């Protein structure tokens with residue numbers, strides 16, 4: 470039976486789960502919804518359920534600071550993040566939903582000589598990878614962001630890695646756009662339905678148990694970010710990742726003063742200005758594993774205090790609100806897109822503090838992996854790389870202090 474509620478449900482159905490689906494995606498965040506949409510769009514697999522324990526987009530996808538860029542160092546990273554950035558360019562048309570992609574440009578500030586060398590190396594790597602970035606001087610940084618104090622006593626700005634086609638998008642709209650498109654394909658998005666167990670027979674997945682009863686499937690995609698270890702545990706395997714809180718805050722709205730995104734990773738802060746005028750500010754992760762979605766105030770103080778030298782304007786502002794999410798961090802700060810020890814079970818997690826920018830590319834790649842059993846974009850991101858020592862180290866490009 471299909472029930473339509475008022476409000477957003479006019480965009481997608483709230484169906485009763487069927488007994489069986491060809492594929493179940495656990496997690497109606499951006500990555501899960503994008504995976505389902507690409508399964509339908511490219512492989513005609515539409516007998517799909519996306520199962521969500523809360524409300525769609527209520528996890529990290531609805532809680533992030535929306536920075537989009539592809540200026541990573543390693544070749545596998547450049548491939549999937551640039552695929553993703555390029556899909557953001559056409560997402561509003563592809564989904565027929567305005568996700569407000571704004572290629573306003575992103576600077577990764579260099580405030581130590583170590584960062585100068587690191588970002589110049591990345592600029593050279595990006596040139597070889599076909600990712601358009603450039604190393605810019607302090608004067609150019611100031612020209613792009615006049616409110617910035619580039620002569621701070623502790624951390625002067627020594628230059629930056631500039632990606633002109635990086636930027637932001639409206640995070641809720643990304644989730645809503647994919648959800649409506651999946652629903653229009655006949656897929657079932659089942660919210661307020663928690664997966665409590667993964668059922669297998671002879672080493673192969675046969676379905677899940679949920680708070681709305683048992684649902685059978687031939688293929689299962691685990692796309693639950695900070696809860697990935699819990700889902701893996703239900704299926705009897707472990708994942709090399711940790712779950713920690715990452716938080717962000719917004720200031721009171723002010724007149725337009727900044728039209729690019731800046732990441733100051735030495736001081737563990739990054740910021741942009743929303744269309745509503747708020748300064749959107751983020752910092753490093755909490756230094757301990759936890760599943761809270763709120764963070765701790767001392768982290769907020771630390772972040773803003775650290776940014777004040779480079780952005781004195783912040784010292785005059787009031788905080789409007791603060792929140793947190795549970796990010797899934799791997800040892801090399803790269804994602805896991807992988808088969809698992811259970812036949813028919815696939816996992817997509819480990820995006821840590823930087824997976825919003827990867828949503829369309831991840832969905833494209835994960836759908837290929839689930840439909841065809843392999844994907845050039847996921848080959849290097851296997852969960853087994855940690856056993857084989859084939860790390861994809863992105864601790865610099867990941868930016869935010871882990």
Ligand SMILES: Cc1cc2nc3c(=O)[nH]c(=O)nc-3n(C[C@H](O)[C@H](O)[C@H](O)COP(=O)(O)OP(=O)(O)OC[C@H]3O[C@@H](n4cnc5c(N)ncnc54)[C@H](O)[C@@H]3O)c2cc1C
Pocket residue numbers: 495496497498499500501520521522523524525526527528529530531532533534535536537662663664665692693694695696700715716717751792793794795796818820821822823824825826827
């Ligand atoms: C404060 C903050 C700032 C960030 N800033 C940026 C940024 O600027 N740029 C960037 O690229 N990335 C950023 N990120 C990271 C980015 O938000 C995430 O990597 C990305 O949104 C993860 O998407 P997802 O779909 O994998 O996970 P989520 O959106 O978290 O979705 C996973 C879903 O799975 C559901 N779930 C969990 N367990 C179960 C279960 N048992 N049964 C059913 N459902 C379940 C959850 O309820 C959740 O809705 C930030 C994250 C945070 C928290």
Ligand SMILES: CSCC(=O)[O-]
Pocket residue numbers: 534536537538739751822823824826867868869
């Ligand atoms: C939260 S950090 C944002 C990013 O990775 O671009």
